Amino acid sequence: MPGKGTAPSEGAKLEDMVTEIAEAMGLRVRRQVKAGSRLWGNKRRIDILLEHPFSGKVLGIECKVQHTRGTAEEKLPAAVQDIASWPIPGILVIHGAGFSDRMVGFLLSTGRVVQLPDLQDWLRLYFGVRDTEQ
Numbered sequence: 761m762p763g764k765g766t767a768p769s770e771g772a773k774l775e776d777m778v779t780e781i782a783e784a785m786g787l788r789v790r791r792q793v794k795a796g797s798r799l800w801g802n803k804r805r806i807d808i809l810l811e812h813p814f815s816g817k818v819l820g821i822e823c824k825v826q827h828t829r830g831t832a833e834e835k836l837p838a839a840v841q842d843i844a845s846w847p848i849p850g851i852l853v854i855h856g857a858g859f860s861d862r863m864v865g866f867l868l869s870t871g872r873v874v875q876l877p878d879l880q881d882w883l884r885l886y887f888g889v890r891d892t893e894q
Contacts, residue, residue, distance in 0.1 A: 770825040770827065770856075771807075771823055771824070771825055773825070774823040774824075774825045774853065774855050774876070775791060775807055775808060775823050777855075777876060778807075778808055778821055778823060778853055778876070778879065779791070779808065781879055781880050781883070782808070782810050782883065785880065785883060785884070785887075785889050786813060786889070787810045787811065787812060787813070787883070787887065787889075788810065788811040788812075788813055789808060789809070789810060790808070790809040790811075791807065791808055791809075792805050792806075792807065793805060793806045793808075793809045793820070795820070795846055795847060795848075796847070804842070804846075806820040806821070806822065806846065806848075806850065807820075807821055807822050807823045808820070808821040808823065809821075809848075810883070810887075812887045812888075812889070815887070815888070817886075817887055818848050818849070819848070819849055819850065819851065819883075819886060819887075820843070820846050820848050820849070820850035820851075821850065821851055821852075821853055822839055822842075822843060822850065822851070822852045822853070823852075823853050823855075824836060824839065824852060824853070824854050824855075825854075825855050825856045826854075826856045826858035826859050827856040827857060827858045828857075828858045829858050829860070830858060832858075833858070833859050833860060833863045836852065836854070836863065836867055836873075837866070837867075839852055840852055840867065840870050840872050840873065843872060844872075850872070851872050851873065851874055851882075852867070852872060852873045852874070853873075853874050853875075853876055853879055854867065854873060854874075854875055854876070855875065855876040
């Protein structure tokens with residue numbers, strides 16, 4: 761199965777990149793935050809939790825990477841649904857050339873998915889952070 765052995769390390773690298781962007785913006789970052797249970801009792805963890813240090817506004821982020829074409833992307837609509845059940849607002853950050861154009865188009869249309877290159881601008885809008893606050 762392509763990519764299966766590298767998925768956890770690639771996911772951690774994406775989490776590192778998201779963390780770097782958020783910290784550069786002055787946001788507080790926590791990783792692998794417990795957030796209740798999924799269907800059938802599996803424990804839910806949010807990959808990254810961001811908090812604005814002054815307003816206290818929070819955002820959860822799920823990170824997904826796919827560098828080669830494959831079926832992993834078929835799980836992403838379920839990930840978007842899972843985010844809707846979190847006790848806080850959340851988004852899915854995707855990265856990699858392995859996502860099909862149709863899936864990316866669908867995901868972006870939900871308003872809950874952001875591609876990594878667009879994340880900083882998205883976070884600025886969400887948290888109301890201006891360039892001068894960095």
